[in-house]
Amino acid sequence: MSLNASxxxxxQSLLADSGALQATNNNIANANTVGYTRETVVxxxxxxSMQGDLSVGQGVVLQGFQSVRSEVLQRQIEVQTQQQSAADxxxxxxxxxxxxxxxxxxxxxxxxxxxxxxxxxLSTDPTSSSLRQGVISAGQNLVTAFHSASSALTxxxxxxxxxxxQDVSQINQLAxxxxxxxxxxxxxxxxxxxxxxxxxxxxxxVLSLSKLTSVSITQTDTGExxxxxxxxxxxxGANSYALQTSMGTNGMQDVKDSAGTDITSTLSGGDxxxxxxxxxxxxxxxxxxxxxxxxxxxAAFNAAQAQGYTQSxxxxxxxxxxxxxxxxAANSIALASTDPASIAASSDxxxxxxxxxxxxxxxxxxxxxxxxxxxxTYAGLVYQVGxxxxxxxxxxxxxxxSLLQLNDQLSSLSGVSIDEESTNLIRYQQAYEAAARVVSTxxxxxxxxxxxxxxxxx
Amino acid sequence: MRVANPVADMQYNIQQSEQSLSxxxxxxxxxxxxxxxxxxxxxSANMVRSLADxxxxxxxxxxxxxxxxxxxxxxxxxxxxxxxxxxxxTLGTQGADSTLSDSDRQGIAEQVQxxxxxxxxxxxSKYQGNYVFAGxxxxxxxxxxxASSPTGYVYNGNSxxxxxxxxxxxxxxxxxxxxxxxxxGADVIGSLTNLVTALQSGSVTDIGTAATAxxxxxxxxxxxxxxxxxxxSELNSQDTYLSQESVxxxxxxxxxxxxxxxxxxxxxxxxxxTHSAVLAAAAKVLPVTLLDYLK
Numbered sequence: 001m002s003l004n005a006s007x008x009x010x011x012q013s014l015l016a017d018s019g020a021l022q023a024t025n026n027n028i029a030n031a032n033t034v035g036y037t038r039e040t041v042v043x044x045x046x047x048x049s050m051q052g053d054l055s056v057g058q059g060v061v062l063q064g065f066q067s068v069r070s071e072v073l074q075r076q077i078e079v080q081t082q083q084q085s086a087a088d089x090x091x092x093x094x095x096x097x098x099x100x101x102x103x104x105x106x107x108x109x110x111x112x113x114x115x116x117x118x119x120x121x122l123s124t125d126p127t128s129s130s131l132r133q134g135v136i137s138a139g140q141n142l143v144t145a146f147h148s149a150s151s152a153l154t155x156x157x158x159x160x161x162x163x164x165x166q167d168v169s170q171i172n173q174l175a176x177x178x179x180x181x182x183x184x185x186x187x188x189x190x191x192x193x194x195x196x197x198x199x200x201x202x203x204x205x206v207l208s209l210s211k212l213t214s215v216s217i218t219q220t221d222t223g224e225x226x227x228x229x230x231x232x233x234x235x236x237g238a239n240s241y242a243l244q245t246s247m248g249t250n251g252m253q254d255v256k257d258s259a260g261t262d263i264t265s266t267l268s269g270g271d272x273x274x275x276x277x278x279x280x281x282x283x284x285x286x287x288x289x290x291x292x293x294x295x296x297x298x299a300a301f302n303a304a305q306a307q308g309y310t311q312s313x314x315x316x317x318x319x320x321x322x323x324x325x326x327x328x329a330a331n332s333i334a335l336a337s338t339d340p341a342s343i344a345a346s347s348d349x350x351x352x353x354x355x356x357x358x359x360x361x362x363x364x365x366x367x368x369x370x371x372x373x374x375x376x377t378y379a380g381l382v383y384q385v386g387x388x389x390x391x392x393x394x395x396x397x398x399x400x401x402s403l404l405q406l407n408d409q410l411s412s413l414s415g416v417s418i419d420e421e422s423t424n425l426i427r428y429q430q431a432y433e434a435a436a437r438v439v440s441t442x443x444x445x446x447x448x449x450x451x452x453x454x455x456x457x458x
Numbered sequence: 459m460r461v462a463n464p465v466a467d468m469q470y471n472i473q474q475s476e477q478s479l480s481x482x483x484x485x486x487x488x489x490x491x492x493x494x495x496x497x498x499x500x501x502s503a504n505m506v507r508s509l510a511d512x513x514x515x516x517x518x519x520x521x522x523x524x525x526x527x528x529x530x531x532x533x534x535x536x537x538x539x540x541x542x543x544x545x546x547x548t549l550g551t552q553g554a555d556s557t558l559s560d561s562d563r564q565g566i567a568e569q570v571q572x573x574x575x576x577x578x579x580x581x582x583s584k585y586q587g588n589y590v591f592a593g594x595x596x597x598x599x600x601x602x603x604x605a606s607s608p609t610g611y612v613y614n615g616n617s618x619x620x621x622x623x624x625x626x627x628x629x630x631x632x633x634x635x636x637x638x639x640x641x642x643g644a645d646v647i648g649s650l651t652n653l654v655t656a657l658q659s660g661s662v663t664d665i666g667t668a669a670t671a672x673x674x675x676x677x678x679x680x681x682x683x684x685x686x687x688x689x690x691s692e693l694n695s696q697d698t699y700l701s702q703e704s705v706x707x708x709x710x711x712x713x714x715x716x717x718x719x720x721x722x723x724x725x726x727x728x729x730x731x732t733h734s735a736v737l738a739a740a741a742k743v744l745p746v747t748l749l750d751y752l753k
Contacts, residue, residue, distance in 0.1 A: 038462075098495050103502075103506065109506045109509065116514070116517070117513050121517060121524075123622045124524040125586065127597060348616075350595050351594075351595070352594035352596035352620070354594075354621070354622070354632075355621070358621065375506065378506060379507050382495055383500065385499075386495035386499025387496075389494075404470050407466060408466070411462045411466065412460045414462075417462040419747055422752065
């Protein structure tokens with residue numbers, strides 16, 4: 001074996017070790033980069049050469065770099081991420097509604113009780129104008145409580161509408177960026193190369209997309225094909241398909257696919273799914289129950305009022321003004337009259353009679369057409385608001401825990417460990433030093449060989 | 459298992475222990491277990507019902523006290539009427555003495571007339587600006603002089619009795635119709651008028667008859683008082699019941715959303731201990747790398 005051959009082995013090993021050092025260096029540099037997957041150097045023995053019967057090793061070849069990634073874990077993390085952001089979207093908007101239904105001096109339950117308390121007080125002295133005024137004020141306060149609860153729900157829906165528009169535009173941006181990476185990655189894959197940092201970048205984009213909506217991913221020759229959970233394509237090869245939003249007839253932003261088909265109700269998961277779910281189901285449900293309560297309570301109270309006589313002896317008129325339909329009742333319920341004399345306390349037309357007040361009081365303990373007393377109906381509403389928020393919070397906490405575990409697994413596989421890189425650094429440095437020593441040794445061997453004749457001549 | 463970076467786990471643990479610390483702190487500082495509906499939706503819904511019940515009990519209590527005061531004023535008016543009628547009977551017995559001179563009877567007649575006026579005044583008595591014995595026509599003076607009436611007075615009120623709710627299923631009459639007390643069973647005012655007329659006429663027989671009629675009226679008023687008194691004692695016992703109910707409800711509310719302070723304080727110190735343990739662990743683990751030992 002010639003010295004030249006040995007020298008070329010030493011050069012190969014210098015190259016291999018400096019390549020390994022480069023990988024280590026890059027790993028250390030990206031130790032805190034979100035989404036970075038650690039790289040390992042792929043070294044391979046060179047094919048041996050045969051010298052007579054001897055097979056002689058021909059050194060090392062630097063094959064390339066390989067990112068240590070797990071696509072399965074990555075997909076699981078994406079699924080958990082979309083569940084968590086859906087739950088978080090629900091928690092954040094529902095917890096803003098909670099205070100409206102929390103017992104305070106202004107909530108509907110308290111004001112309803114206050115109205116019946118004022119009616120009960122009036123029965124001790126039906127002619128007292130201050131007690132009558134008390135009933136009118138309590139009625140006004142109840143109307144205000146209905147209004148503020150209803151408008152809080154509407155305001156929340158309006159806010160969520162904006163959220164839908166923002167989410168859709170972010171989804172479109174991300175889809176564009178993912179599509180742009182597809183051709184490069186497909187080309188690298190075809191040439192047998194590892195996607196490396198480009199793949200990291202695409203995975204991060206897909207993860208961001210999962211925060212917004214649930215997606216399904218298929219690997220194809222032209223890169224990742226991505227569609228929403230219901231099958232609407234977002235990315236196919238180098239092309240991305242933009243979703244659109246438009247204002248629906250009900251005042252809510254609808255989401256449409258690139259062909260213009262309404263896909264609002266089929267979207268699930270992610271911030272967009274959670275937002276739509278809260279807007280169109282949770283809050284819309286609460287709003288319609290609130291409307292039903294306002295409408296039926298107002299109608300029951302008016303019916304009781306019609307059975308009696310006002311202070312001036314005329315037949316009792318409506319206490320509350322209600323819209324013809326149930327929808328919007330909580331927002332448009334109003335007092336029909338602010339005249340204290342209009343309260344139909346009397347059952348016989350005389351000013352001092354309180355006979356009809358028992359009918360008005362009975363509204364509190366009589367079941368509404370919906371099947372429950374006003375107080376129980378309201379208590380049911382409070383329970384729903386609470387349990388919607390509590391369930392979403394529990395889901396968010398649970399997914400956060402499982403996401404942490406998945407991230408631990410991923411980091412265990414793909415994360416950079418500074419300690420590990422430090423030892424690698426020493427390892428490759430020592431190997432490099434040793435290879436360099438080989439070079440200098442061979443160099444001095446050359447010198448010896450060159451000076452063989454000279455020494456003999458002198 | 460290869461552990462690449464303990465930072466994420468540490469951050470999660472610190473966050474978790476901070477969360478339980480803040481929950482424990484909130485429970486101690488507010489003395490409440492349920493600070494927002496979602497902390498316990500069932501308790502929050504029950505709280506709505508319980509508070510509505512409390513509001514009812516409060517209004518029953520206030521009605522109870524109002525009605526009690528009103529009935530007591532009616533009772534004291536009737537008590538004065540009873541005293542006056544007893545005097546009238548005594549005077550009637552004196553007037554029936556045949557040895558009396560006409561001028562003596564005239565004097566007695568004037569005294570009875572005075573008693574009559576005081577009885578009418580009691581029958582027209584007011585409570586907080588409303589006539590007590592006018593039925594539901596509380597703004598109308600119930601008894602006014604009327605020459606065309608045989609008794610000299612007419613009743614202007616009605617027979618309506620107002621009921622006030624003082625319990626979920628308990629109502630009491632809050633007023634007394636004047637005609638029931640003063641004219642229906644026995645005509646109190648008429649019997650006094652008759653006595654005055656009899657005394658003025660000097661007929662011993664008539665005086666005797668009139669005095670007997672007054673005794674009948676006295677008995678009748680007495681009976682009416684018994685029914686008012688029984689209402690008053692009902693209200694008194696209802697008051698006791700309502701204050702017990704109010705205590706029950708408020709302890710129910712404390713049980714629903716409140717927190718036992720001793721438990722809360724224990725939870726707080728536990729959370730504190732856990733939190734400092736987590737922080738101490740993080741402080742020990744995080745700064746150590748291999749590089750520390752390679753110098």
